[in-house]
Amino acid sequence: MGGDREGKDFDRKLEEMGIRIKDADSRKVRGEVFDENTLLALYHLVHKKKLSAIGGSISTGKEANVFLGEREGKTVAIKIYRMRTANFKAMAEYIIGDPRFAGMRRTRKDIVFTWTKKEFANLKRAREAGLPVPEPYAFDRNILIMEFIGEDDTAAPQIRNVELEDPEGVYRAVVGEIKTLFQEARLVHGDLSEFNILWREKPYIIDMGQAVTREHPNAGTFLIRDIRNINRFFSSFCPVEDEDVLVREVTGGTFRPLQPEKEQ
Missing domain, CATH: 3.30.200.20 (Phosphorylase Kinase; domain 1)
Structure with a gap:
């Protein structure tokens, strides 16, 4: 009552x-x-x-x-x-x-x-x-x-719950998104895995609260962890790149913190 x-x-x-x-x-x-x-x-x-x-x-x-x-x-x-x-x-x-x-x-x-x-x-x-x-x-x-x-009010599924027709192509797409996030948005996701990538005709990255700028003191550690998580997940479905090779690809061969940014 x-x-x-x-x-x-x-x-x-x-x-x-x-x-x-x-x-x-x-x-x-x-x-x-x-x-x-x-x-x-x-x-x-x-x-x-x-x-x-x-x-x-x-x-x-x-x-x-x-x-x-x-x-x-x-x-x-x-x-x-x-x-x-x-x-x-x-x-x-x-x-x-x-x-x-x-x-x-x-x-x-x-x-x-x-x-x-x-x-x-x-x-x-x-x-x-x-x-x-x-x-x-x-x-x-x-x-x-x-x-x-x-x-229709139904959320797109997490990528871990989808049967991918071309897992290697999706893997390369996700790697490309990590690279664009780093090089263009100047961010590292910091917690990327199959749990925060949605699938709706292409992979959508979600849960960006923890993403850090490239000059964050832990950005390199977080980037390696993201790459390791993605390799772990996709290795069950397709060949994956060596972790060090991917770090060089994503960062353009070097990891140099930028000048600090002001609050946006």
Whole structure:
């Protein structure tokens, strides 16, 4: 009985804020990630006309949940980072050393908010470099609104769940994306694997929150780890290049940190 009353109160609060629940059980939505900061962020996004509705869950993770949403009549993905359970110490490893966010305070809230801003900035840079990543639309506090990669409200599958007709061709495409990310967007993904590459006629790279600039002190280590992960996955389906050869290919034969960048 208490749960029903709580659910109705939550629904009413969303309605008062102008947030519409679309095709979803709002009690399930409420139970996952919603707190005061998240509701405030939703309120701002709705009233800035960056979002008109929130729908069902696409994925659930330790750090964030992703929901369907609606923006200007179009389906979008809404990524909401968890304020209570996000591993802010692990997040800090990817932020500290990134000159774009040198002034960040190291509280849990500030780290999560900076991470959201960082993913928006990284996606924007990757898109501008011509990479197949979700287009970022807006962010506020711990919420990021971006392009939905999928069809008819069904998310595109992770590449690990797809039977590839030409695995060697896809492998080379992914290597090309790592190279473009490094050379054109001047970023290293930092956690690339078969779990954050979606397949929709071509490979789409997602989960760009941890991506670092080339001058980050751990950029070289992260790049080698990305290449190692991709080689591990594709080695079951096709021949793969030597790790050192790929590092030279991706970096153009050398790895030289660039001048520090200002926050974007």
